[in-house]
Amino acid sequence: MLTSLRAALPKGRSVPWFAGATFANSLGMGIYYPFSLLFFQSVLGTSLTRIGLALTLAALLALPLLPCVGRLIDRFGPRRVLLVSTAVRAAAFAGYLWVDSFGPFSVLSVLVALSMRAEQSATPVLATLLAGDEPPGRWLALSRALFNAGFGLGALVAGLSASASPEILHRVGLANALCIGLACLLYLRLPRSGVPAAQGRTVLGKARPWRSHPFRLVVVAGAGLWAVAVSVETALPVHLLRDVSAPPWTASVLFTLNTVFLAVLQVPVAHRTERVRPRMLVAVGAVLHTTLLAALAVADQLGSGALTAVLITAMALYSLGELLASQALLTLLTALAPEGQRGAYLAFNQMFIGLANALTPLLVTSVLDRAPGMLWWVLAACALLVAGLMAGTLRAGTRGRSGQGGEEAAPGAVGSDSDAAAA
Template identity: 45%
Template sequence: MTAAEVSSADRPTHILPRGPGVVWFAAAGFVNAFGTGFFYPFTFLFFVKMSGVSLSTVGVVLTIAALAVLPGLPVGGRLIDRFGPRQVLVVAALLRACCFVGFVSTRGMVPLLLFNIAFALGNRVEQAAVPSLAVGLAGEGQSARWLALSRVVFNAGIGSGAMIAGLLVVDSRSGFTVLGVVNAVSFALTALLYLQLSAGKSPTRTEDTADSAVRSRAWRDTLFLRVSGANAVLWTSTLIVETALPVFVVQELGLATWTVGALFVVNTSLLTLLQLPVGRFLERFRPGPVLAVGGCSFAVLYVTVAVLGSVPHTARTGALLGAMAVYTLGEMAVSQAGLVMVTSVPPKRELGSYLAFNQLFVGVGAALAPTLAASLLDSRSGVLWWTLTAMSVLAALLILRLPRDAAPEPGDGPADRRRG
């Protein structure tokens, strides 16, 4: 069935996903993201106060922890396939709760490193297991909507947590101890909420698994590598924007600091309010072209920032806000289509392993983003935005050159392809 053959009469009119467990799934995702958002703005200050080590040491520890967990992700993927995503999510949430107990009760670099490795592992496994759980819980033709819901509650939770933390957290050791306890409680509550869900459909236990020789072969699947590579390029560019844009806006463009807040209010508000309706609209199109167009729309912001120095000062804020709105619409399209593709291309019985392998790409991008942003901002800041533009175009070309059957037609569910 092609997109043109899907009549509007055949599509359900509701925007929210349907199915048992949708409320528990949304609540668990929101609470998990709330704890992350509550902690995220104060990451460096929290670790400096709690561990007693220097800021530069904290930076090195976080980088080492982010890279150290990458080799273990394939094991996490196999656990998702073996035991189911819900069980893995419960364990990952409890692991992160224990890490925050450790952060507030111990001092020194070694405990800081060990707990951060465990925390980073829990985060990466959680990001692989959530899409797998969404696909397992979704009814026929509902996968894209459940995946979109996971992004909505994530953005809402992150924004709410960061806003409330900004109002409540006190810059003192006791204040950051409260922050750590709040996070431990939020992750423990997340585990309890996930326990209310059914395990969802588990292809690894209901389908013939005798063909074990083909398991965990994501690294040999060229199609999946191209999809994951394009996603990782776009994901890395968004992380660079988060890091570099505030510095460039204030220092290079000479705009007021409130402009930075306004830009991210536009971004977060649109993501929270429009992700579901936009995702509902995008369901009628093939995810490959949607991902490519969304990635190219990132370039609107990058090019705007690059040329804004030649624009009259009074027009810069308005131009930035408009470009950020376009960028945010592209971000919705990228997150929606990207999740649909990485969950549709793998064989169902190996979905957890494939998604965990995808986190290797994401993890490398997350580790490289701050270095790339800092080095270009220090040397040739204008080049940074043209580099990001080139990355967006590259990702779009990778996706557009995929075979037409690389992802399901609009309305189809995840594939179960066997490749040699």
């Protein structure tokens, strides 16, 4: 088992620094997010509704700036962008401790939203560069596994801090800022990487990800599954407690199971599926998403004895689907983006992820109040639409190759021209 795990991990001197930075960053966020709204309320002394509206507006205001972030990644390299974005975010979270009005709070929230999207754009690019001759999927899987492990551990630490007094809340905010600052220092130990300046000047004007049909399809698929994931995080606890009258601990058990799956199995699963075509993995993963959604749709019709067993089984399948689809989507996004333009392409993807992240909770809560059961069927239809989209591209690619008399590309060759055409 340990030998298999070691074989699945990336190699090289950069691994400890990359892994440490990812873990420190996610640990701080995990400590912080369970208490974030209460923290903001304690420093501003206003309603949660106003705070939620301000955070949503901040997330939306940051989105138009992402194309500039993508160009900066391509010109100066992902390492520099990560250094700046983590430093800005650490300073912004520290700044939250001193705000007492909505103006500074809103400015800091825009900086936080923009820096988070910048990190999400730059990290896969950095992982691809650090991989060198290794399969980049191993670095991407390590990043996702450590993010989930750190976030889960941080959330557990926050949960054990039973008190939500202003003193505890301020300590949580400071701990988050310190963890992000540590991540920034660890990024400094990574080797310098990026597009040479002369090459950067020649490619910056050519990055038009919206014109790439294969890339657009993957972006749409990723945004669809992200909306499903955000919906589950937002609506599952409310639905189980309010509409199903499940035991209060049920949601915690389900989310803990999901976190353990993502943290422990991400690297081994990514290693075992390296030779499977990413589009197939996305399609299978999207179908597995529907197991939990269907279970939640009929949860109110299940007896108390069967309810827990069904939900745990469904969450396990959903988590496996998330493992397969999220890893494959990242692999496709980095493979389909031209070298030297990955920053612009992944920033384009983050615009849609950020939009889904900002709007989905509002849409979900509106539907949840009117037709709880319908919400889960709509989300299941969205997941099946993603599966159909990916399966359709596989069939189109197979017909195209057979018509040309060529052989199908090797499953692992996701970056090849033939695989890009098959998208």
